[in-house]
Amino acid sequence: MTAVQGPAPELVNADETVTYDALVVGCGVIGPCVATGLARKGKKVLIVERDWSMPDRIVGELMQPGGVRALRTLGMVQSINGIEAMPVTGYTVFYNGEKVVIPYPYKADTGAVEKISGLVRDGNDKIANGDQTISVQDFELDERERGVGFVHGRFLQNLREIVAQEPNITRLQGNVTEILKNKQNEVIGAKVDIAGRGKVDFHAHVTFVCDGIFSRFRRELSPEHVPKVGSSFVGMSLYHAKMPSPNHGHVILGTNHMPILVYQISPEETRILCAFNSPKLPSNIKEWMRKDVQPFIPESLRPSFDDALSQGKFKSMPNSFLPGRQNNVLGLCVIGDALNMRHPLTGGGMTVGLNDVVLLIKKIGNLDFSERELILDELLDYHFERKTYDSVINVLSIALYSLFAADNDNLRALQKGCFKYFKRGGDCVRLPVSFLSGVLPRPFLLTKVFFSVALYAVYVNFEKRGPLGFPVALLEGIAILFTAARVFTPYLYAEMIG
Ligand SMILES: Cc1cc2nc3c(=O)[nH]c(=O)nc-3n(C[C@H](O)[C@H](O)[C@H](O)COP(=O)(O)OP(=O)(O)OC[C@H]3O[C@@H](n4cnc5c(N)ncnc54)[C@H](O)[C@@H]3O)c2cc1C
Known part of the structure; x- marks a missing residue:
């Protein structure tokens, strides 16, 4: 019989008598970035993950250029090194056997990558030398932005290794079973079930919930915060x-x-x-x-x-699908998929989450976390500031899925129009791929482009019907535009107004 190995001692002996600045629930994609960013800003961080061994999942395997840029800003981009990751230079879209090739945008159009002071140091915003698959040549010197494909679990283990190197972070293996609150209903930490120690209460000025897709604790914001x-x-x-x-x-x-x-x-x-x-x-x-x-x-x-x-x-x-919600509970910040989800068709989840981390660290990284009211004020603002970036990726994912999974004639006309629009090249691919890759956070420009696609679909339909079919095409055109508004506007509204 083989002995079952328990977690390493350093993963179960976190001190419960101290008050941490930050307690992070979950060490998936977003948790390690929140923990590292805060630790590099001098905060004392406890990060709790129920299973530190390498996960085997089919999520989060293609990161858009906007996500790679965010990793650079956080000084964590070397997490894509050493895992046989594959550079991604763009998309190829097939439609009924035809294809259109869509390269990622030029760096000259996206601008310089920001560096957060205290986080970026010793070249950790640059790809490391000597990687067999991800070369400096590709990523630093190419004139176009790059994304990356990788085995999700291997990427996560790299992020966790960065966490392990941070002196201000304590790692803990355990299952968080409850978010702790005081009599005023303010969050003061979390209860963690730890092998060999039982249920232990840990206290922190701010608790960051990053427990992902199947989040148990997103409901702490509101019982209505439930994905569809x-x-x-x-x-x-x-x-x-x-x-x-x-x-x-x-x-x-x-x-x-x-x-x-x-x-x-x-x-x-x-x-x-x-x-x-x-x-x-x-x-x-x-x-x-x-x-x-x-x-x-x-x-x-x-x-x-x-x-x-x-x-x-x-x-x-x-x-x-889950539109974001304001973090309005004192002592709590919900982030990553626990806060906000979109359709994975466009591979935007990690990019949204990582850009949320960038904004979060910029807003609260230099504050004293014992001033909890001040942190709450910043988090209330943060909700509105994140919308510009996130809404573009979120709305695009839902709108494109509706078109691409077309189950009626109007959607099929939009699908065809969309493909033909891409075939025109120039701005007809440059703008859509810039939205998709997370480097053009302009929701109103996205709206304009989406309705240009819809108008083009109407035009394509007129062409198909020919002069004799004009009256039918006119009626169909109205239906196509109406359908376009129906698949786009409610989601934009939910993202921008919610
Ligand atoms: C089918 C599919 C494909 C996708 N493909 C892509 C893609 O190609 N590109 C992309 O950018 N995004 C993709 N996504 C989205 C992406 O996976 C998520 O946006 C990303 O994983 C979110 O990171 P997170 O840290 O919020 O959550 P997760 O990565 O889910 O991490 C949550 C962590 O919390 C831990 N945890 C949970 N509960 C507890 C608890 N009670 N106590 C302790 N620990 C706990 C978990 O073990 C886990 O490690 C995809 C999603 C789906 C559904």
Whole structure:
């Protein structure tokens, strides 16, 4: 019999008699960045994670350039080094077999990356030398922005290693079971269930909830802060796949199927995510894949896809939508997916979360955390300031998913119009890819571009109908515009006004 190894002693002996400046719940993508940013600003931080071993998940595997830039700003970009990560230089979109290639924007158009004082030091905002897959040449010297694909668990372990190096951070392995409050209902810390120690109360001036997609504690903000789940992704790993466009994210669209995403996450492994338009998965996933996905896979990917399908190792995740909410509880800050979620189609979750961390550290990093009222005031403002950046990625993800998963004629017309719009090139790809990659935080420009796409879809439909079909095309045009407003405006409203 093999002995079951418990957690390392340094992961379970955190001191419960001190009041920490910050207690961070969760060491996924966002927790380590909050903890590191605050620790480098001199705060005494306790970070609690229920499982420090490497997770095996199909989420957070393609980071947009806006996320890479945020890691640089935080002095944490070397977390993408040493994990056989793959540079991503843009997207290739397939539509009913046709394709359009969309490179990421030029650095000259996105401006210099900010450096937060105290966080950026000793070149930690630059890619490290000597990496086999992520080269300085690619990332520092290329004229275009870069994203990156990686095995999620390996990236997380790198972030956790950075956390382990910070002298102001205490790591703790345990399950947070309760957010502690005083008689005035203000948050004062968390109760943690620790192997061998039982349930222990830890106190902090500010508790940061970063417990992710299935957050248990987001409800501390409001019982109504609950995500909506409308669809799912079913994922498989493809091995040694021959990518149609190497170093690109692939979005496979068509009139007769749901969107399919394909991107390389290591030299050997490629992730495929297939959308299913319901939170409840098909009863026979293999059969559904064979019938509704396999026929639409580009030729070069078929051998690796067929292998993976015959192995039948599927993983699925719900796709949730949750507009952000103001952090208005004294002593509490909810951030990351616990606060705000969007459709993963556009791979924007980590980028939103990391840019939230940047803004957070800029707003409160230099304050004294024992002045809790002051921190609360800053967090109230923070809610409005984050909208400009986050709303673009969030609304775009939902709007594009509605178009790409089109289930009626108007949406199908918008889908076709959108693809033809991309085919025009110039600003018709530069602006959309700048929104998607998280380097153009301009919600009103996004609105303008979205409705330009809708008008173009109307024009394409007029062309298709020809002169004799003019009256029909006119009626259809009104319906298309109405549908465009319906898939865009409520989400923009929820993001900007909520
Ligand atoms: C199918 C899918 C694909 C996605 N793909 C991408 C992508 O390609 N690119 C992208 O940018 N984003 C993607 N996302 C979104 C991305 O994964 C999230 O935005 C990101 O992981 C959020 O980070 P987080 O730290 O908030 O949460 P998580 O990364 O979920 O981390 C939460 C952490 O908290 C810990 N925890 C939870 N509860 C407790 C507790 N009670 N006590 C102690 N610890 C606890 C967990 O163990 C975990 O380590 C995807 C999402 C989905 C659903």
